[in-house]
Amino acid sequence: MEATTTGIYQEPLLLLMAAVIAAPLFQRIGLGTILGYLAAGVAIGPVARLISDGEELLHVAELGVVFLLFIIGLELKPSRLWAMRRDIFGLGLAQVLMTGAVLALLASFLPGFSISAAIIVGFGLALSSTAFAVQTLEGQGLLNTGFGQKSFSILLFQDIAIAPLLALVPLLSPGGEGADAISGTRFAVALASIAALVIAGRYLLNPLFRLIAQSGAKEAMIATALLVVLGSATLLQVAGLSMALGAFIAGVLLADSSFRHELTANIEPFRGILLGLFFMAIGLSLDLGVVLENWLVVVLAVPALMLAKAVILYGICRIFGSDHDNALRIASLLPQGGEFGFVLFTAASAALIFAPAMASLLTAVVTLSMALTPLTVRIGERLVRGDTPEEMEEDFEGAGADVLMIGFSRFGQIASQVLLAGGSDVTIIDHSAARVRTVEKFGFRIYFGDGRRKEVLEAAGIRRAKVVAVCVNGRAQTDMIVDLIRSEYPDVKLFVRSYDRAHALSLRARGVEYELRETLESALVFGQMSLKVLGTEEEVARAITDDVRRRDEERLEIQAVDGLSAGQDRMHTRPVTPEPLIKPSRQARRLNRDEKVIADRG
Numbered sequence: 001m002e003a004t005t006t007g008i009y010q011e012p013l014l015l016l017m018a019a020v021i022a023a024p025l026f027q028r029i030g031l032g033t034i035l036g037y038l039a040a041g042v043a044i045g046p047v048a049r050l051i052s053d054g055e056e057l058l059h060v061a062e063l064g065v066v067f068l069l070f071i072i073g074l075e076l077k078p079s080r081l082w083a084m085r086r087d088i089f090g091l092g093l094a095q096v097l098m099t100g101a102v103l104a105l106l107a108s109f110l111p112g113f114s115i116s117a118a119i120i121v122g123f124g125l126a127l128s129s130t131a132f133a134v135q136t137l138e139g140q141g142l143l144n145t146g147f148g149q150k151s152f153s154i155l156l157f158q159d160i161a162i163a164p165l166l167a168l169v170p171l172l173s174p175g176g177e178g179a180d181a182i183s184g185t186r187f188a189v190a191l192a193s194i195a196a197l198v199i200a201g202r203y204l205l206n207p208l209f210r211l212i213a214q215s216g217a218k219e220a221m222i223a224t225a226l227l228v229v230l231g232s233a234t235l236l237q238v239a240g241l242s243m244a245l246g247a248f249i250a251g252v253l254l255a256d257s258s259f260r261h262e263l264t265a266n267i268e269p270f271r272g273i274l275l276g277l278f279f280m281a282i283g284l285s286l287d288l289g290v291v292l293e294n295w296l297v298v299v300l301a302v303p304a305l306m307l308a309k310a311v312i313l314y315g316i317c318r319i320f321g322s323d324h325d326n327a328l329r330i331a332s333l334l335p336q337g338g339e340f341g342f343v344l345f346t347a348a349s350a351a352l353i354f355a356p357a358m359a360s361l362l363t364a365v366v367t368l369s370m371a372l373t374p375l376t377v378r379i380g381e382r383l384v385r386g387d388t389p390e391e392m393e394e395d396f397e398g399a400g401a402d403v404l405m406i407g408f409s410r411f412g413q414i415a416s417q418v419l420l421a422g423g424s425d426v427t428i429i430d431h432s433a434a435r436v437r438t439v440e441k442f443g444f445r446i447y448f449g450d451g452r453r454k455e456v457l458e459a460a461g462i463r464r465a466k467v468v469a470v471c472v473n474g475r476a477q478t479d480m481i482v483d484l485i486r487s488e489y490p491d492v493k494l495f496v497r498s499y500d501r502a503h504a505l506s507l508r509a510r511g512v513e514y515e516l517r518e519t520l521e522s523a524l525v526f527g528q529m530s531l532k533v534l535g536t537e538e539e540v541a542r543a544i545t546d547d548v549r550r551r552d553e554e555r556l557e558i559q560a561v562d563g564l565s566a567g568q569d570r571m572h573t574r575p576v577t578p579e580p581l582i583k584p585s586r587q588a589r590r591l592n593r594d595e596k597v598i599a600d601r602g
Helices: 002-028 033-047 054-061 063-074 078-083 085-108 115-126 130-139 146-172 184-203 205-215 218-238 243-253 260-285 288-293 295-319 324-333 339-350 356-371 373-383 410-421 433-440 454-459 475-488 501-509 520-533 538-562 593-601
Strands: 403-406 426-430 446-448 467-470 493-498 514-517
Touching: 002 033, 002 260, 033 130, 033 260, 033 288, 033 356, 033 373, 054 063, 054 260, 063 130, 063 218, 063 243, 063 260, 078 085, 078 243, 085 115, 085 146, 085 295, 115 146, 115 295, 115 339, 115 356, 130 146, 130 260, 130 324, 130 339, 130 373, 146 243, 146 324, 146 339, 184 205, 184 218, 184 243, 205 218, 218 243, 218 260, 260 339, 260 356, 288 295, 288 356, 295 324, 295 356, 324 373, 339 356, 356 373, 403 410, 410 426, 426 433, 433 446, 454 475, 467 475, 475 493, 475 501, 493 501, 501 514, 501 538, 514 520, 520 538
Parallel strands: 403 426, 403 467, 426 446, 467 493, 493 514
Antiparallel strands: none
């Protein structure tokens, strides 16, 4: 009994130890955790032969991709997914068809490949790795950028395409055996399964989660989340579609749910562990014998595959409107083979379209192309010109509040704390994709957009805003935004961050309700605290600060009339003879001669 128990835990312990060692090590040397998991799988499988059932483990580990697609679905509301339809069914469809056709044509010229085998190989290799690409994008915080969303659209269509590709396998088998499996009934079952999932997601899931939440049982909530993910995935798998697609649809249907954040928190640990296990399983399932026996074929096939896919991806992205940099980023991210290729090649081998040895060789090519993906991503980053700003999809769903803040650098972040602490709702827009990605993780209502565009201001809810706070960093941008708002929305109250005295005067001339130089108050507090350290009493230091602030305002009023060179007498340019800063309780009087003598002696 003890020996059996030890055997049960031996393989999980080996996998955990390998992951704990390899993932941090590869991350530290800059190669990424994905490559670390792959290397760990190769080391404990094909090299050390400590675990031999990599194929079986891969079936379990594919749940990591399922959980990954569910979490992505939670971030994509149906309206946003509908807005991506052109990229999904346009860009994604074009990529699969064109890449599959080109690769199938190339494969048909190779010796020993029938037309059927060439089609399966071409379209199987046209698929990219959802797990690899999305994990890379998430790790770098790029999933919500313009090229990240286009990449995801391509991957999503590929996940949809695996169903008809698998349906082609019996048709292409020698003599067409099994073609009867493709029928109107099977197609109807697939549509009915999707419809059932949509109906359940719309009318049953939210009440179910509400009921479980009211019970207060945390473990029941986690179990319900797992049931929803695995149940939706299994439903579509039984219908002949991919499990990942089922989980993705369930995630999208729950994207508007008030339980979305709790679902993400419950599923995320399982997603992370199983996705790491998935990459390790790929390494475990690599047949080193086939690779070594056909090493020259692999050495030639892997770079040829990745180069061909990258060139086609770049061309298609340019046709669909991407600029050079974004097309290059997508091409360098998606040139590898995908995990669904393993499924397709195994099915084709079972249908006698090609030999099992060929399936193993194709699996090796896909695996090695995955391993080289971090390298292609780095090459792509070096080839990017950097002449275009990083873009994100503009999505203003839910925008609109009493305060519209434009710009969210350090100044805006501090100002927003005061507004939020005071109970005011704040909608924030910023043109920095990197800043939006960073800040939205903390729960701010921040949207990507350029405040210099009227349509962005409209979408962000400027017409319902009581105050517009312009907090962008830079005089030119500030002036453009202020001029636009003053001309198009003259009734809006404008609170503006000014750059310096000249900028403050020009903003006042434009009639803004309030402006504040970005360094004024911090400099006043800085000086006040310095006085306290030098021995000045706190009340006196505060009074001095108020006096400097008052003089500064008087000087601005003078300069507004007489120019920047005026009002110099309101500045302190040398130490001031101490004067009472607190009003005396009675009127002072002149001392007579006797009183003066006594005062001098005392």
